[in-house]
Amino acid sequence: MIGWLLAISQALLFLLAAPLMAGWVKWLKCRLQNRKGPPPWQPYRDLAKLFGKEVVLAETASPVFRVAPYMVFSVTALAGSVVPLLTVGLPTSAIADVIVLIGFFALARFFLALAGMDVGTAFGGMGSSREMTISSLAEPALLLAVFTLAMTVASTNLSTVIAHLATEPPQLYPSFIFAALAMALVAVAETGRVPIDNPATHLELTMTHEAMILEYSSRHLALMEWAAMMKLLLYGVLLANLFIPWGVGLTFTPAAVGWGLLAITAKLFFLGIILAVTETSLAKMRLFRVPQYLSLAFILSxxxxxxxxxxxx
Amino acid sequence: MILSGLPLAEQVILTLASLILFTSFLLLAQSRLFGLINTFAWQGVLLFLATIMMAATYDRHHLYISAALTLGLKVFFIPWQLRRMVVRLDIFRQVETVVGGSLLVMIGAGVLVLFSYYVVLPIRELALLSIRNTIAVSLAVILIGMLMIITRRKAVAQVIGFMSMENGLFFSAIVSTSGMPMVVELGVAFDVLVAAILFGIFFFQIRAGIGSLDVDHLNRLREGDQ
Structure with a gap:
C-alpha cells in the first residue's frame, strides 16, 4: 500500500519537477551569457498561460493531430513512473524494464513525428524526418550502453540495477565510463539540446523539435512542451541514478525517501550546471555532422x- | 565477478587499458593531421600513467625508467617532431580520406578487438597476474594500428599507425610480463626515436619524388608522366 502511494507521489513529483529542471538550465544559461534570464519557475507560468488559451487548429489537421499531444504526454508520464527517482523497488518499476522504457520513448517520438507531418507544412515534415534520422542513430547507441549495465548486473530492470550498484562497494568499472559518456551524448541528442538542436528558438532553419510542434497552440502546445521537459528530466535522472547510484533510497522509510529526494536534487543541480556550461561553450552543429556525433556515441558504447x-x- | 575482488590500483590499470583502446579507435576516426598527432600524444600519456601504475603496484623499479622514456619520447618528442614536419610540409589543412569508408573501418576495428580477445583466451589461462585480460587489449591496439596503416593513404598517418602499434607492443610487454629487459627496452625506445627521425627524411624524399605524400602514387612506376 505504502509502495503504491510512494509510486504515485513519485510520478507526480516527476510531472511537477520537470518544468523546474528546464527553467533552472535556462536561467543558468542566461546567467552564463551575461543576461538576466527568466526565473527558474518561469516554465510553470508559461504552461499555466498556455492552458488558459483558446485552441487554434489548422484546417488540414486530422484527428491524429489532436490526439498526438495527449499520447506524447501520457506515454512520457508513464515512462516517468517507471524510472526510480527517490527510491528503488516501487511496484511501478515492475511494469517495465529499461528496454520497454526505450520503447516508450520510441512510441512518444512516433506520435510526435506523425503530428509534425499531419498538417502538411514543409517545416513539420522536415522536423519529423530529422527527428527520425537522429533517433534511428541514437537508439542503437543507447541500447548498447544500457546492455553494458545490464550485463554487469545481470538484469534489465532499472530498480534492480540501481539497487545492486548502490549496495555493493564502489568499483571503478571501465565499461561504465564509456557507457555513461555514450548515454550523455545520446541524451543531448534525444532531448534536443545545443550541439544537435537549439531549444531556445524556433526561428532557425535547422531546428528539429520546434519544427514539429510549430503548428500547435494552447493546451496542445503546453502538453507537448511539458512532455519535452519531462524527457529532459528523465534522461537526467537516468544518468544520475544509474551512474551515481549512491543516495537513492533502498527502503520505503521516510528517512530513506528524504535522503533520496535530497540526493537526486543535488545530482540534478550539478547535472544542470554541466548541461548549461556545455551548451554555452558549444555551437550548434551542422545537421550533416550529427551522424558523426552519434557514431562517436555508438563507438563509445x-x-x-x-x-x-x-x-x- | 572477478572485478570486485581487485584492489583499486588494478582497477585503475584496467580503466587505463580501456582508455588506451579508446584512443586507438579515436586515431582511426581522426581525419585531421593535428588531431591525429594530439590523439597519439594522449595515448602516450595514458601509456605513461599505466606504466607508472604498474611500477608502483608491483614494485618494479626499472619500469619507472620505461615510463620516463615513454613520457619523453611518445608524449613530447615524437608528437613535436611530427607536428613540426606537418607544418614544414604545409599539409596541416588537408583532410584525410579513409580507404573503404570510416564506418566499415570502425566495424572492422570492433571485430579485431573480439578476434584478439578469442586469440588471447588460452594465454590468459597461463598468465599469473590478475590483470592478464589487458593482453587482449594490447593485442587489439597492435591490430588496430595495423588496420590504420592499411586504411590510410597519406604517409604521416601511416607513421602514426606504426607508432601506435609500437605503443600496443610496449603495453603488452608491461602488463603481461614484468617488463622487457632493460637493454631491449632501451633498444626499442631508440629504434622508435630513430624511426621518427628517418620517417621525417622519408617524407621529404617521397614528396620530392612524387609530388605528394599519397603513397598510392608509389604504385605507378612509369617515368615522366607527372
Whole structure:
C-alpha cells in the first residue's frame, strides 16, 4: 500500500519537477551569457498561460493531430513512473524494464513525428524526418550502453540495477565510463539540446523539435512542451541514478525517501550546471555532422560493451 | 565477478587499458593531421600513467625508467617532431580520406578487438597476474594500428599507425610480463626515436619524388608522366 502511494507521489513529483529542471538550465544559461534570464519557475507560468488559451487548429489537421499531444504526454508520464527517482523497488518499476522504457520513448517520438507531418507544412515534415534520422542513430547507441549495465548486473530492470550498484562497494568499472559518456551524448541528442538542436528558438532553419510542434497552440502546445521537459528530466535522472547510484533510497522509510529526494536534487543541480556550461561553450552543429556525433556515441558504447566482456570478467 | 575482488590500483590499470583502446579507435576516426598527432600524444600519456601504475603496484623499479622514456619520447618528442614536419610540409589543412569508408573501418576495428580477445583466451589461462585480460587489449591496439596503416593513404598517418602499434607492443610487454629487459627496452625506445627521425627524411624524399605524400602514387612506376 505504502509502495503504491510512494509510486504515485513519485510520478507526480516527476510531472511537477520537470518544468523546474528546464527553467533552472535556462536561467543558468542566461546567467552564463551575461543576461538576466527568466526565473527558474518561469516554465510553470508559461504552461499555466498556455492552458488558459483558446485552441487554434489548422484546417488540414486530422484527428491524429489532436490526439498526438495527449499520447506524447501520457506515454512520457508513464515512462516517468517507471524510472526510480527517490527510491528503488516501487511496484511501478515492475511494469517495465529499461528496454520497454526505450520503447516508450520510441512510441512518444512516433506520435510526435506523425503530428509534425499531419498538417502538411514543409517545416513539420522536415522536423519529423530529422527527428527520425537522429533517433534511428541514437537508439542503437543507447541500447548498447544500457546492455553494458545490464550485463554487469545481470538484469534489465532499472530498480534492480540501481539497487545492486548502490549496495555493493564502489568499483571503478571501465565499461561504465564509456557507457555513461555514450548515454550523455545520446541524451543531448534525444532531448534536443545545443550541439544537435537549439531549444531556445524556433526561428532557425535547422531546428528539429520546434519544427514539429510549430503548428500547435494552447493546451496542445503546453502538453507537448511539458512532455519535452519531462524527457529532459528523465534522461537526467537516468544518468544520475544509474551512474551515481549512491543516495537513492533502498527502503520505503521516510528517512530513506528524504535522503533520496535530497540526493537526486543535488545530482540534478550539478547535472544542470554541466548541461548549461556545455551548451554555452558549444555551437550548434551542422545537421550533416550529427551522424558523426552519434557514431562517436555508438563507438563509445561499443567499447564499453567490449571492455566489459574483456576486462571485467 | 572477478572485478570486485581487485584492489583499486588494478582497477585503475584496467580503466587505463580501456582508455588506451579508446584512443586507438579515436586515431582511426581522426581525419585531421593535428588531431591525429594530439590523439597519439594522449595515448602516450595514458601509456605513461599505466606504466607508472604498474611500477608502483608491483614494485618494479626499472619500469619507472620505461615510463620516463615513454613520457619523453611518445608524449613530447615524437608528437613535436611530427607536428613540426606537418607544418614544414604545409599539409596541416588537408583532410584525410579513409580507404573503404570510416564506418566499415570502425566495424572492422570492433571485430579485431573480439578476434584478439578469442586469440588471447588460452594465454590468459597461463598468465599469473590478475590483470592478464589487458593482453587482449594490447593485442587489439597492435591490430588496430595495423588496420590504420592499411586504411590510410597519406604517409604521416601511416607513421602514426606504426607508432601506435609500437605503443600496443610496449603495453603488452608491461602488463603481461614484468617488463622487457632493460637493454631491449632501451633498444626499442631508440629504434622508435630513430624511426621518427628517418620517417621525417622519408617524407621529404617521397614528396620530392612524387609530388605528394599519397603513397598510392608509389604504385605507378612509369617515368615522366607527372
Amino acid at each position: 561499443l567499447i564499453g560493451l567490449l571492455s566489459h566482456v574483456i576486462l571485467e570478467r
